[in-house]
Amino acid sequence: xxxxxxxxxxxxxLVFVAATLGLSTYLGKxxxxxxxxxxxxxxxxxxxxxxxxxxxxxxxxxxxxxCGMIAFYGYDGFLYSIGYLAGWVVALFVxxxxxxxxxxxxxxxxxxxxxxxxxxxxxxxxxxxxxxVFYLIPQMVGAGVLVQPLLGxxxxxxxxxxxxxxxxxxxxxxxxxxxxxxxxxxxxxVVFSTVLTALILARGFYVMPGAADETQTVxxxxxxxxxxxxxxxxxxxxxxxxNPVGHISRLPGDVEKTGPLGPLEFFRVLxxxxxxxxxxxxxxxxxxxxTTTYSPKPTPGSRILRPGEHPTFxxxxxxxxxxxxxxxxxxxxxxxxxxxxxxxxxxxxxVKNEAAARKSTIVGIACIGFFYVLTLYxxxxxxxxxxxxxxxxxMAAPLLARSFSELLFAVIxxxxxxxxxxxxxxxxxxxxxxxxxxxxxxxxxxxxxxxERVRLAKIASVGVGTVAIVLGILFKExxxxxxxxxxxxxxxxxxxxxxxxxxxxxxxxxxxxxAAVIVGMASSLAWILLSGETFEKVYGxxxxxxxxxxxxxxxxxxxxxxxxxxxxxLATRERAQS
Amino acid sequence: MFVSTRNSRIGLMLxxxxxxxxxxxxxxxxxxxxxxxxxxxxxxxxxxxxxxGLIVAAIxxxxxxxxxxxxxxxxxxxADGARHNFAPKTPHDHRxxxxxxxxxxxxxxxx
Numbered sequence: 001x002x003x004x005x006x007x008x009x010x011x012x013x014l015v016f017v018a019a020t021l022g023l024s025t026y027l028g029k030x031x032x033x034x035x036x037x038x039x040x041x042x043x044x045x046x047x048x049x050x051x052x053x054x055x056x057x058x059x060x061x062x063x064x065x066x067c068g069m070i071a072f073y074g075y076d077g078f079l080y081s082i083g084y085l086a087g088w089v090v091a092l093f094v095x096x097x098x099x100x101x102x103x104x105x106x107x108x109x110x111x112x113x114x115x116x117x118x119x120x121x122x123x124x125x126x127x128x129x130x131x132x133v134f135y136l137i138p139q140m141v142g143a144g145v146l147v148q149p150l151l152g153x154x155x156x157x158x159x160x161x162x163x164x165x166x167x168x169x170x171x172x173x174x175x176x177x178x179x180x181x182x183x184x185x186x187x188x189x190v191v192f193s194t195v196l197t198a199l200i201l202a203r204g205f206y207v208m209p210g211a212a213d214e215t216q217t218v219x220x221x222x223x224x225x226x227x228x229x230x231x232x233x234x235x236x237x238x239x240x241x242x243n244p245v246g247h248i249s250r251l252p253g254d255v256e257k258t259g260p261l262g263p264l265e266f267f268r269v270l271x272x273x274x275x276x277x278x279x280x281x282x283x284x285x286x287x288x289x290x291t292t293t294y295s296p297k298p299t300p301g302s303r304i305l306r307p308g309e310h311p312t313f314x315x316x317x318x319x320x321x322x323x324x325x326x327x328x329x330x331x332x333x334x335x336x337x338x339x340x341x342x343x344x345x346x347x348x349x350x351v352k353n354e355a356a357a358r359k360s361t362i363v364g365i366a367c368i369g370f371f372y373v374l375t376l377y378x379x380x381x382x383x384x385x386x387x388x389x390x391x392x393x394x395m396a397a398p399l400l401a402r403s404f405s406e407l408l409f410a411v412i413x414x415x416x417x418x419x420x421x422x423x424x425x426x427x428x429x430x431x432x433x434x435x436x437x438x439x440x441x442x443x444x445x446x447x448x449x450x451x452e453r454v455r456l457a458k459i460a461s462v463g464v465g466t467v468a469i470v471l472g473i474l475f476k477e478x479x480x481x482x483x484x485x486x487x488x489x490x491x492x493x494x495x496x497x498x499x500x501x502x503x504x505x506x507x508x509x510x511x512x513x514x515a516a517v518i519v520g521m522a523s524s525l526a527w528i529l530l531s532g533e534t535f536e537k538v539y540g541x542x543x544x545x546x547x548x549x550x551x552x553x554x555x556x557x558x559x560x561x562x563x564x565x566x567x568x569x570l571a572t573r574e575r576a577q578s
Numbered sequence: 579m580f581v582s583t584r585n586s587r588i589g590l591m592l593x594x595x596x597x598x599x600x601x602x603x604x605x606x607x608x609x610x611x612x613x614x615x616x617x618x619x620x621x622x623x624x625x626x627x628x629x630x631g632l633i634v635a636a637i638x639x640x641x642x643x644x645x646x647x648x649x650x651x652x653x654x655x656x657a658d659g660a661r662h663n664f665a666p667k668t669p670h671d672h673r674x675x676x677x678x679x680x681x682x683x684x685x686x687x688x689x
Contacts, residue, residue, distance in 0.1 A: 082600075085632070085633055085636055086600050086636065088640075089593060089596045089600075092643065093589035094586075094590070094593055097586070264620050264622055267621075268622055271621060271623065306614055306625055307625055327604075327608050328604055365640045369633045373630060503586075
């Protein structure tokens with residue numbers, strides 16, 4: 001809204017996309033067999049694969065979502081950073097090496113290594129597909145959000161553009177080019193986030209002279225016209241735009257500016273300052289007019305740097321046990337979710353052996369951990385940059401860059417866009433693998449030659465990509481990080497119990513695995529669909545009518561998956577013995 | 579097969595350490611959020627110290643794991659030796675490994 005497309009931004013953006021596509025086509029010529037298509041021949045160097053992990057993992061939710069959440073609410077967004085990184089500990093210490101040892105192309109391979117059962121492949125294939133699609137929606141929504149201000153295109157055009165480019169990448173080359181795209185994107189993201197953080201620290205904090213703390217309004221009328229602060233939206237005379245917001249109203253010692261700050265000094269000064277945040281309220285009147293009011297709210301720094309201000313995390317300050325459980329449940333799902341995400345798991349098959357799988361995970365953890373430390377600086381930097389758009393938290397990081405220079409804005413936006421491209425192509429590839437390798441072939445319906453298998457996977461990629469485009473357009477109103485939370489819960493509930501028990505309990509049976517995957521997936525999905533948050537945000541009903549006591553399923557459905565696996569395994573083992 | 583069991587034992591031990599750290603953070607935030615507002619050091623509050631601490635701990639534990647596992651993969655006899663000699667992941671071993679072409683950068687090379 002505050003941002004109009006700039007020629008420089010478009011030029012930089014096009015260079016990025018063209019370079020990505022060029023690289024993809026070039027590498028695509030090298031991968032013809034299915035081993036090359038799904039697993040890059042297992043020949044990706046471990047360091048490259050490790051940075052590619054970071055590229056895969058640091059999706060739109062991490063870069064745009066977390067920075068935005070910190071910029072609008074403070075510390076709470078950083079809780080996601082902590083949880084997302086913690087999940088990697090599970091991936092490295094528990095899952096990485098056995099995954100590499102057991103599997104070939106997909107997560108289902110690993111689960112099925114001991115039993116050779118079509119049932120397991122089918123269940124794991126369906127869960128891979130479900131989790132991937134859930135994870136795809138927020139990425140596509142993020143793409144639309146990003147392209148809107150950058151290129152001045154409507155939301156749907158952004159989604160279609162991302163979808164088309166990704167389908168092209170995946171269809172031309174599969175895992176080889178996806179990995180290299182992820183490597184480049186992961187490196188760029190970490191490097192430019194460091195640059196941004198250094199600039200924030202060098203700039204320090206300052207009280208903005210003449211910054212107006214005005215209440216702003218956006219009115220959407222039934223006929224589709226939008227009024228901003230009482231005037232039609234636009235840049236012309238008697239038209240009006242939202243003012244950029246986010247500034248410090250008081251610094252300790254009442255100084256005007258601090259000058260360059262050290263990394264710890266940054267927090268110490270902010271702790272003692274006062275920042276103007278904005279709260280929003282939306283009302284709908286009978287004639288179909290929607291009015292959203294954004295009111296300034298001077299907030300002490302000590303409140304900004306503590307957990308529990310964002311609606312999702314407010315529960316920790318409540319007296320009710322269920323509210324606290326909701327928070328614990330989310331943190332638990334983030335912890336367990338990473339090691340169950342199909343597009344992360346398939347990356348273990350692109351390296352040569354278990355040692356390489358381990359080493360690339362360590363590199364991944366180092367890059368991702370470093371990046372997540374930076375999110376706190378970037379988020380708080382955006383909060384005080386005076387450049388925020390009150391209507392859209394997802395744009396906080398790019399707008400922060402714009403407060404430094406137009407070129408940096410263009411580069412950061414282009415990187416954010418390749419971020420979405422990379423994650424989406426990884427997900428589509430995981431889904432295509434699940435469809436061809438797990439669902440079609442293993443069900444015994446078809447027997448494919450190597451060449452046919454790759455062709456079928458490409459057709460599946462186009463199919464999944466199209467579905468993702470449609471869903472990305474339908475769900476554009478939903479918050480990006482909220483949707484990613486769903487994907488983590490479903491992944492952890494469906495996949496983790498089966499994976500962990502297979503590795504550590506010899507009593508696990510085929511039926512136990514199938515039951516655990518199905519029960520975990522179904523129960524977590526059902527819980528989400530019946531939760532207060534979904535009632536409120538998706539169905540438009542009252543949250544108090546929800547059928548489950550709190551919104552995050554993880555703490556119930558992950559143990560339920562384990563319990564199901566143990567119970568069914570014990571039952572079926574006795575039958576086998578007698 | 580032996581190397582893998584040994585690696586997975588180390589992995590589970592490090593996992594348990596991290597689980598305690600992470601669990602402590604989550605429970606503290608859930609049941610005593612006001613503790614997170616205390617500023618124990620350098621005027622920076624506990625929420626930030628603990629959060630950064632968890633990220634640094636994850637990276638350090640990952641490096642320890644990589645180091646410990648590498649010691650066990652220098653061949654069967656070496657792995658056997660490492661089994662009785664678990665704690666000191668000797669600088670001596672490290673130096674020798676550093677001469678090999680591939681793993682040299684794994685500890686220091688990452689950002």
